[in-house]
Amino acid sequence: MSPQRLPARPGEVIDRRRPLSFTWNGRALSGFAGDTIVSALAASGCRVFSRSMKYHRPRGILTADYWDPNTLVQVGDEPNVRGGHRLLEAHMAASAQNAWPSLRWDAKTLTALGGRALSAGFYYKTFMRPRWLWPTYEKVLARFAPGGVIDPESAPRRHDKRYAHPDVVVAGGGPAGLAAAAAAGQAGAAVMLVEHEHAVGGHLRWDGASGRAAASELAEAARAAGVEILTDATVAGRWEDNWLAIVERAAGGGPERLIKARAKVLVVAAGLIERPYVFAGNDRPGVMLSQGARRLANLWAVRPGSRAVVFSANAAGDAAAADLEAAGVAVEHVDARTGRTVTAAEGRRNALERVVLSDGSRLEADLLVTAAGWTAPTSLLNMAGVRPCYDPTAARFFPAEPGVSEAGAVLSTGGISGDGTLEAHVSHGEATGRLAAARAATLAHRLRVATAWAAPVNGPEPPLVPDERTPLGRHRHPALFCSSTDGMVDFSEDVSSRDLRNAAAEGFDSVELVKRWTTATMGSAQGKLETVNTVAVLAEATGSTISEVGTTTWRPPFAPVTLGALAGRPFEPVRVSSLHDLHVAAGMAPISAGQWIRPEHYGEPQAEVRNVRANVGIIDVSPLGKLDIQGPDATDLLSLLYLNKWRRLAVGSVRYGVMCAEDGVILDDGVTGRLGEDHYLMSTTSSGAGAVEVWIQNWLQTEHPDWRVRVTPVTDAFTSINVAGPRSRTLLERLTDDVDLSPEAFKYMQVRRGTVAGVASCVMWRIGFTGELSYELHVPAGHGPHVWSALLAAGGDLGVAPFGLEAQRVMRLEKGHFIVGQDTDALTKAPTAGLEWLIKLDKEDFCGLPELRWALDGEPGGAPEALQRLVAVQPTDPAYVPPEACQIVAAGPGGTERIIGRITSSRYSPTLERSICLAQVEADHPGAGTQLTVVDVSGRRHRATVMADHAHFDPEGGRLRG
Amino acid sequence: MAEGPELAGPLTGGEASGAGWRLSDESATPKLLAYESFEAAGAVQRHLGVGFGAAATNGAGALVCGVRPDEWLLLGERTGSLPGVTGVVTVDLTHGLALFRLSGPAAPEVLAAVCSIDTAEAMFPDGAVCGASVARVACSLVRNDVAGERSYLMVSPRSSGRYLFESVRDAGARQPPDRAPSAPARPGTAPPN
Amino acid sequence: MAPSGSGVAQAARRRARYPARYSALALLRRGKRPWPPILRGGELASSYDAVVVGGGVHGLATAYYLASNWGITNVAVLDKGYLGGGGSGRNTAIVRSNYLTPEGVAFYDRSLRLYERLALDLNLNVMFSRRGHLTLAHSDGALRTMRWRAEVNKQVGVDSEVIGPGEIKRLVPALDVSEAPRYPILGALHHPPGGIIRHDAVVWGYARAAAALGVETHQSTEVLDVATSGGDGPDGKGPGGRVTGVRTSRGDVSTPVVVNCTAGWASLIAAMVGLRLPISTHPLQAAVTEPVKLFLPAVVVSGSLHVYVSQTDRGELVFGAAVDPLATYDTAGSLSFAEDLAGHVLQLMPGLGRMRLLRQWSGLCDMTPDYSPIIGPTPVDGFHCDVGWGTYGFKAAPVAGEQLAACIATGEVPELIAPFTLDRFAAGRLVGEKGAAAVGH
């Protein structure tokens, strides 16, 4: 490696006063601030940057920019860093990827020896026999996985996201993009300009003094027009209604940031990407595209070689030749426009030594620069529905006429749209910017008119300005894709033109099939360098034209985006009741139940159960869904939602209800209390609260908009506390004076409103999920902590203690209450859960009525179907608690076993001192006393008995009615 | 029963601030939800003077917010100065909702990190109301400037309040983010009225 | 149906006679010379014994098994685009059999067994990587569902087990099994037989094998209408009618049997015979990262976080998620998919923040109300469906093709697919697969 840094050059972007030391494969090197990793390495004389994926061939610089497929490197713990783009930093530890044991001598090059057989897709054709050896083959193949190394243990970093609503987003900060942004800004639009490179100016930056002057003038105009300029940023994708993903990369590989922008108008000014030329040896280090050579020489003052052949089909190639000569390189100019062409790049080992031309001449050279043509990166336009169309005269794809889509909300300008002088591009850019601003004004007007909360608009809608831009021209360009020899088409994927032709012959003759068979265009640049050559080779192979073959679909993102940026800061809402801090202080074991954090227990759930059964306990049930229902038609609504009847429910009473969906499947359950003639408080399950509210609104708004009823979610308005246990009345009596709690005055399944611990407007209902005498208090949430503390303070002598979710689960199972979603599933209809008593088929209507009618009465012309049945089950061994979801089996045909059900809930009951379960079993096995076989997760069979009643404990309900 | 200090918001801190923004907990404010009358169509809207998407201060000093069609949230009122017509349902949500105020010139940028609503002057002026997700919590968002200073009210279910407060506070603490926009925020396109 | 010509279905399997068999030796011999085409195409004939609509993995498998198992070779597979251009080439290539219902498990188990020997059957390496499949649970409820699946699986003879965080960490060290995440990993359903397959290879393998048996595959051939007679509706369409042919963009052909294997487009083909299906078309998105050296040894799925991830032998991470909630035929995909996906992946593996998403795409899924397929005969005689696969189509292709071929050839609905016929909806007998998580990859 001999140094290749040139003396100071005008326009160089390096700061020679700020040298930076770094390492490359462990070796200490240095560069300057402003260098990219690749330019610093090239300046140090490095020629080989990676090994190719399949054949492990040495690879050098191709484009010296973000899209360079050969210069992906590992930097510290970051894989696949674009060495041609990432700026050098002090103490950076960079290393090559895909090289083992070293870049200079790569053991896997051996595959090249067998390369004869390693055509694209070879792996589909071998390694099939013997079958048992395939896993071993697979491990060997896996060693060839390309890419860098990720450390899954590396510390996560915080990425910010933001939303933006610009009038105009300009993708691309070259001359046309800058001009468009400035013109749009001058016309009053809020403009964001997004430039992929580290500075705006596009190719002007490496295009001599006049180019640089023009770039800074254009940039200054954009800044003066108030344009928000983002550099080292990419518009990664465009979706419906100009929803854009803009990714801002950060210096030093810092956290990227995602901006989600709703742009009124998108201007695509992404410029052109230079296309490699396909010929034998075109992937040899030393073969470079003209833009790569010019960037190296002009931006970073690096001499890309000492003796160059410049194969040029256009002005950019001619300029490269001039630049190289100015940099002291001996240049042989091969003008493609005269019909001369390159057929091979030859040399030994890693070096280029000779260039072979079509006329048979051989030119000594260590650098071959090709300028064979351009590819328009139309990706963003394609995402907007604009198709690329091939123009054989210009030998490249263009966006379909007229480069406008979706009511003019997407425009294009610059090289992607056509050719011309700098003045022509700037003038087209300005016209595009003015058009974009005018269109944005129209769309902004429409948005404001339509948006309920926007400021009123008085004037008429600004007319949708027609596109009267003078189109850019299209220059004639030789159609150069593939020479007479075969070469590399996809450098990332090691796919050659011969691979593509063979694939076509094998029947993979459309562009999508050939892409999948060979993996061409699927590498790091996602086809930006490779697609058009792939299409051209395929067209030739199949005897069709490039237009007929067409291109593959460009998929987002335009440039790869880190998962960190996409994820941003995770928003995971947490809901807590007003008692949360008290629970924490009391040492709760928390559990996540949906978004809620709840106390699972406070130490010993079994003791909590015993305390409720013996004394009194209090539990925070605030997450229970609660809906305030008011209006003259409230009763009709309840009748529609629930299976049972509500007309005769007295004011001051509560009733249990079950809701089914229209297919008869159980949706939710809960109790609802009648607070007044037209006023109910409905409770739902905690997990179903949101869905039930939407379900009700759907019925009200779409089926019964005439009903006079208002439904308001009030879950969070109340802290809900269940006071349960034989001593609950005594406890509550100490804190209540305006409600008569005597069993005669306040019966089971009644509701009262009163004052608890000095807090007025509490709703109290006497219900018993735990099976004990209990009162559910709904206290205005702000007063929740006060009431909770008062209950604990007032009941010390009664043994009051808080209990958690687990104790409640045990007690509800002792009582045989099912839980929707656990003991029922997505097919459980009401009769399965034993709810026939609740289903009132004589009601005019309720949700699920027809299905439940047929389930109970039988379908017209059919019998009632055999359903599963929910039953209480007790294992014969009282100490054995079958894990929930264990299967229940019965003898099947031929000595086999057949699944007939499953355990849906199971616990050890401290009250009964035995295991208890709920289970779903086939309807012909549910009789009391039936012996069942439960299969444990270990495979052991356990006997269990079906019980007569769902309730294992106190089936008569004497305790809760007491 | 006195409205004791326990009514003050679900948060312990109650206040946070940073460069150009201030977040405060105003959850103790009385909040009354009122619906349009069943019987006298439009009576409540005529009386309150604002429709869906708008907010205004009424004679009693309460901020009347049209949070949904035919639904108003009255902030600062418990009983409500509603018209004397029948068929008007009201629900006291003082305890059910958290209420935070985000103020200051940087408030729009803080909001832009957690909410997709376009807060440009023309799109969401003072007195605008909309339903929106803020840090994935369903909120009513109200622009309610105080003495000429940008100010937004966020109304969320009480149980999400603490999370919401912390999320907005954290978003504010990251302002300005690592790389601030290179140009000041400009007003959106405002065609001549 | 009674296959014309042969009269009786073949009991003995026919093996494809390839113009050139694939093997390592053949590769070396052939060197860089091209191989013969894998397909048999050319002009459309005027009539076929059966026309399969949809040249994806289901259509090709059905055609292959019709030819190989039943000797019905006068078959055309028609596709409006290119081979495997729909869901077959867009899925995340995961296979498994750890379903919830016994009928589901038995069905997919058969599929997995066919997949295991598919490379030999088709003489094309489909690169089945049987690396194990983990479905993570982040809640008690999810853990219960995992146990439910494990216990049903074991009962049916499929290898599945619920494992705890320690064992999960041992199998996949990159996963964060700590208490730190908002929804920590509580356990997982471990299914050792699950894995990934090169999906395109399965398509090509079936296509090549079917062609070698005489089946024609016509790409860029769109079915515009299905001709029927005798049905209740207009033009003789609708229940009670029978299929007589298809009209295509390349002309009309007559056939007594039309097989609808068009996944996301299934409703449109069914409408051509006057049938409405219980299907709604939703995009399912997927994405791939840049390659990195292998670190993820198993397929990892999280139902509650709506994400599944595996690492290909090329080193790329392949991601999928739940279907998009918005029913549409538009495959433009969305940014929010990528955002949510990345967020969820980083919750599972926080150290992957620097990995880069390279490409995202979407395919169309034919979602049914019970997350189970619609396969077999329909009220229109000769019109068979192999649709409604939702997100499970790729996993099921071999068994679906095999069983449907038997159904077409014999006129009897085989036991394995009996639970999945169209008439279950009118009878209100849905399959219980919905009980498993909505994301069950």
Place this chain on the structure above:
Amino acid sequence: MLLVPCPHCGPRNSADLTLVGETEPRPDPATTTPAEWRAYLYEEHNPAGWCRETWHCRLGCGRFFVTERHRGANRFRHPPLGASAGEPGEAR
């Protein structure tokens, strides 16, 4: 992200709404037959063209509304910004 024309709020991000499904009349539960009811429950038109559907403006105004969307091109009959005049189908 698609903008959905909520008749009350105006254009909103589709993530703020829920597509409830195809708008189908509910058969009379008193007289319906299993065939009719289950067609209502399960069958879909699922066209690749225009479809009448019900939406719920979940995060916005909370209203359910009916609109028409072209399921092939993902465009509304009355798009929020009056964009893309004419029949979709060309798009994408």
